[in-house]
Amino acid sequence: MRDVAVVAFAQSEHSFSDLGWTEADLVMPLVNEVLSVTGMDRSEIGFTCSGSNDYLVGTPFSFVAALDTIGAWPPIAESHVEQDGAWALYEAWVRMQHGDIDAALVYGFGKGTVGDQVGISSLSYDPYYLAPLVPGHIAMAGLQARALKDAGFDVDPDPTPPPATDGAAAVILAAGDVARRVCSRPAWITGLDHRIEPHAVGSRDLTRSPSTRQAAARAGVRPGVVDFAELHTRFEHEEMLLRRELGLDEKTVVNASGGPRKADPIMATGLIRIGEAAARIHDGSAQRAVAHAASGPCLQHNLVCVLAADTASDLASEGER
Amino acid sequence: MTTQASLPPETPQTSDARVVHVLEFPGGYTRSTGPVIGRFLTGLRSGRLFGVRMPDGRVLVPPTEYDPQTAAALGAADEDWVQVGPAGTVTTWTWVDDPRPDHPLDRPFAWALIRPDGADTALLHAVDSGSKAAMATGMRVHPTWRAERTGAVKDIACFAPGEGPAEVPALAPAGVPTPVDGPASDGEAELEPVSMVTLPHRLEYRLRGGTVWNHFIDGMAVGQIRGTRCAKCGKVFVPPRGACPGDGVPATEWVDLPDTGVLTTFAVNNVPAAGAPEVPFISGYVLLDGADVAMLALVSDVPWQEVRIGMRVRGVWVPDAERTRSVKNLKWFAPTGEPDIPFEQFEEYV
Ligand SMILES: [Zn+2]
Numbered sequence: 001m002r003d004v005a006v007v008a009f010a011q012s013e014h015s016f017s018d019l020g021w022t023e024a025d026l027v028m029p030l031v032n033e034v035l036s037v038t039g040m041d042r043s044e045i046g047f048t049c050s051g052s053n054d055y056l057v058g059t060p061f062s063f064v065a066a067l068d069t070i071g072a073w074p075p076i077a078e079s080h081v082e083q084d085g086a087w088a089l090y091e092a093w094v095r096m097q098h099g100d101i102d103a104a105l106v107y108g109f110g111k112g113t114v115g116d117q118v119g120i121s122s123l124s125y126d127p128y129y130l131a132p133l134v135p136g137h138i139a140m141a142g143l144q145a146r147a148l149k150d151a152g153f154d155v156d157p158d159p160t161p162p163p164a165t166d167g168a169a170a171v172i173l174a175a176g177d178v179a180r181r182v183c184s185r186p187a188w189i190t191g192l193d194h195r196i197e198p199h200a201v202g203s204r205d206l207t208r209s210p211s212t213r214q215a216a217a218r219a220g221v222r223p224g225v226v227d228f229a230e231l232h233t234r235f236e237h238e239e240m241l242l243r244r245e246l247g248l249d250e251k252t253v254v255n256a257s258g259g260p261r262k263a264d265p266i267m268a269t270g271l272i273r274i275g276e277a278a279a280r281i282h283d284g285s286a287q288r289a290v291a292h293a294a295s296g297p298c299l300q301h302n303l304v305c306v307l308a309a310d311t312a313s314d315l316a317s318e319g320e321r
Numbered sequence: 322m323t324t325q326a327s328l329p330p331e332t333p334q335t336s337d338a339r340v341v342h343v344l345e346f347p348g349g350y351t352r353s354t355g356p357v358i359g360r361f362l363t364g365l366r367s368g369r370l371f372g373v374r375m376p377d378g379r380v381l382v383p384p385t386e387y388d389p390q391t392a393a394a395l396g397a398a399d400e401d402w403v404q405v406g407p408a409g410t411v412t413t414w415t416w417v418d419d420p421r422p423d424h425p426l427d428r429p430f431a432w433a434l435i436r437p438d439g440a441d442t443a444l445l446h447a448v449d450s451g452s453k454a455a456m457a458t459g460m461r462v463h464p465t466w467r468a469e470r471t472g473a474v475k476d477i478a479c480f481a482p483g484e485g486p487a488e489v490p491a492l493a494p495a496g497v498p499t500p501v502d503g504p505a506s507d508g509e510a511e512l513e514p515v516s517m518v519t520l521p522h523r524l525e526y527r528l529r530g531g532t533v534w535n536h537f538i539d540g541m542a543v544g545q546i547r548g549t550r551c552a553k554c555g556k557v558f559v560p561p562r563g564a565c566p567g568d569g570v571p572a573t574e575w576v577d578l579p580d581t582g583v584l585t586t587f588a589v590n591n592v593p594a595a596g597a598p599e600v601p602f603i604s605g606y607v608l609l610d611g612a613d614v615a616m617l618a619l620v621s622d623v624p625w626q627e628v629r630i631g632m633r634v635r636g637v638w639v640p641d642a643e644r645t646r647s648v649k650n651l652k653w654f655a656p657t658g659e660p661d662i663p664f665e666q667f668e669e670y671v
Contacts (some may be wrong), residue, residue, distance in 0.1 A: 018339070020529040024564040031569060042569065058344035058526045068562060071569030115526045118421065127350070127520050128358050129383045130445060132474050134423045139432045142415025143445075150413065150458045158416065198389035202434045202443030203381065206413065 003311040004096050005179040005186030007172050008034035009275030009282075014167035014263040018113045021166065023052075023062055026109045028069035030170035034105070038172055038182035042071050045172075046101025048078045049092045051085035051108040052267045055120045066109060077101075084108055085169060085271030086232075086293030086303050092173055093192055102178040109168035110267035117164060117266075125297060126199050137161070140201065140297040141235040147206040148237050155237035162234050167265025169272045187278035187289070187307040191219030194293075194303035201298050212245040212292070215304040226252045227286035230273035232294040234260045242292060246304065252290075256280070270294065274305050281309050339527040349519040357386040357396040362472040362515040368489030370406040370464070372440045379441035380405060383474075406437030407487035408463040409480075416453040423521075425479050431456045435480055447479040455482065468493040472515030533563040536575065542646045544638050548612055550574040556613040580636030582609035583662045584654070585671045589625050601625050607634055607654050608670050615670055622655035631661040 010033040085108020092104035118136030149157040179186040195211035270293025280286035295301040373384035414433035434443035463485035470476035540547035548559035587605030606615035634654035
């Protein structure tokens with residue numbers, strides 16, 4: 001694998017009410033911030049990928065408006081995922097493995113305050129068996145919380161949702177020597193993987209998260225000390241479940257940033273986990289950190305990113321010495 | 322945010338109002354079911370629950386076309402199908418204090434995962450237990466069937482506590498009157514298998530206009546078209562943008578534009594549209610004098626045969642007394658009578 005690092009991270013001052021910000025208003029200051037922090041020029045960005053959800057504001061192709069912020073003329077190489085920005089980062093990281101570009105810009109944004117989140121989340125469920133009932137994300141979390149409670153875990157079986165939030169985040173990924181040039185302490189991605197489980201919640205054991213366990217194993221969470229972990233826990237009971245599946249012990253500090261329970265700018269929340277974990281490496285407070293992003297009902301889809309102050313090849317050569 | 326901070330101080334924040342925005346697909350979204358889901362839904366229409374056997378011998382309810390574990394195709398053979406329930410066991414649940422209008426019940430209820438007898442997985446539905454205290458994991462429930470069954474998950478009205486009986490009322494398809502004489506319906510066998518579902522779709526939003534949009538609308542309220550200029554490349558955008566799409570920087574300098582310009586392209590429309598004059602009507606792109614982006618507008622007060630690219634036009638506004646805080650103040654553009662502009666002069670804006 002090519003050594004790729006998070007070299008810059010910026011997030012908005014999240015808002016719990018609609019301030020009339022457009023997509024461009026949300027994203028543009030952050031894009032300019034990550035460019036300025038790295039001293040990079042737009043022309044050095046070889047690939048741009050964003051994550052958002054048009055249903056949040058009820059405007060088809062709303063993600064196109066955000067392109068105003070990145071200087072998309074003359075044409076640039078650009079892609080979008082209708083998912084959290086964490087998956088946009090995954091796509092950018094895969095794109096960088098091709099080896100022909102050295103830097104990528106990733107951003108995610110969402111306005112959670114203007115729409116009906118139960119209705120919107122229900123539309124993302126299977127349209128035959130689940131969506132017609134309009135269960136919504138809070139009830140789905142409740143089914144999982146109750147299952148954990150019944151299995152003997154100390155969790156609240158009646159979960160409350162995080163505050164509806166408007167916000168955005170942006171990240172720059174850079175490879176090898178470019179990363180070392182633009183960042184004094186790059187947060188190297190030593191492992192990145194995402195796994196998904198069946199969509200039907202009734203066919204899953206809701207007390208487990210095999211997709212998280214599998215992604216963690218493939219991303220290489222263990223062995224090694226994890227100083228900080230940023231987990232996409234929109235509901236309280238999810239932390240205990242994810243800690244167990246990720247294999248984190250009590251020494252790992254989880255969601256030092258406050259986590260999604262404090263601010264949940266949907267479609268940026270997962271990307272912020274990666275950014276916050278990287279920021280602990282940038283500022284020297286962590287040698288190794290784990291970020292997690294989730295999607296789908298009852299943690300159906302899980303992404304795990306391992307970040308470290310040393311690259312995998314650094315560690316290998318130290319081992320040889 | 323940058324855009325707000327860089328606006329001139331006199332920019333009025335006239336609108337703090339949230340406007341309701343509705344995203345709706347009239348008649349709902351239709352989807353084909355495929356053979357497996359269609360067969361399950363056909364079962365619901367006849368008041369029966371079916372599961373499909375997976376390669377490991379377990380029974381999947383509700384069925385899908387593939388094994389969730391191995392992705393093997395399921396349900397191809399009749400013998401793979403198993404009637405289950407109708408009674409079943411709650412495997413987990415969560416309470417709903419405030420039902421929504423689109424929920425199966427109009428009183429507090431539980432969402433539950435229910436494993437029908439004979440099945441190895443559970444389906445999601447509502448349980449009408451009357452109270453949260455009456456709910457428990459492991460409790461026995463049975464379906465309550467609607468008479469108006471269409472082959473959809475809501476053919477089950479809800480589940481109720483206890484073993485049953487799960488009586489299935491005679492089928493009364495929606496829109497088909499129940500015969501006064503004889504059985505309500507013995508026509509189930511004559512119905513085609515379910516192959517489509519329709520999902521009603523309506524979402525409401527409460528949106529607040531952006532600062533840039535508000536300042537533009539305030540101009541339109543007094544008959545003034547306003548654009549923004551990019552400090553880097555100097556381009557003028559109308560309707561205004563808060564950011565220059567070319568440079569990715571704030572475009573925050575306000576520019577008052579005249580309501581005259583050139584028609585860069587147009588279309589003759591023969592299908593009526595909301596807000597348009599009678600058909601045929603002309604829609605086109607007008608490059609206002611001093612602007613760098615052509616704006617979409619209507620063109621009128623001219624026979625459609627005489628409209629041409631390069632024609633000079635001027636805005637036609639509603640009378641002062643009728644003006645509102647709306648883009649509709651600018652009714653359309655009409656020819657000024659000036660000589661046409663040569664194509665080369667606006668080619669780069671087409
Ligand atoms: Zn510009």
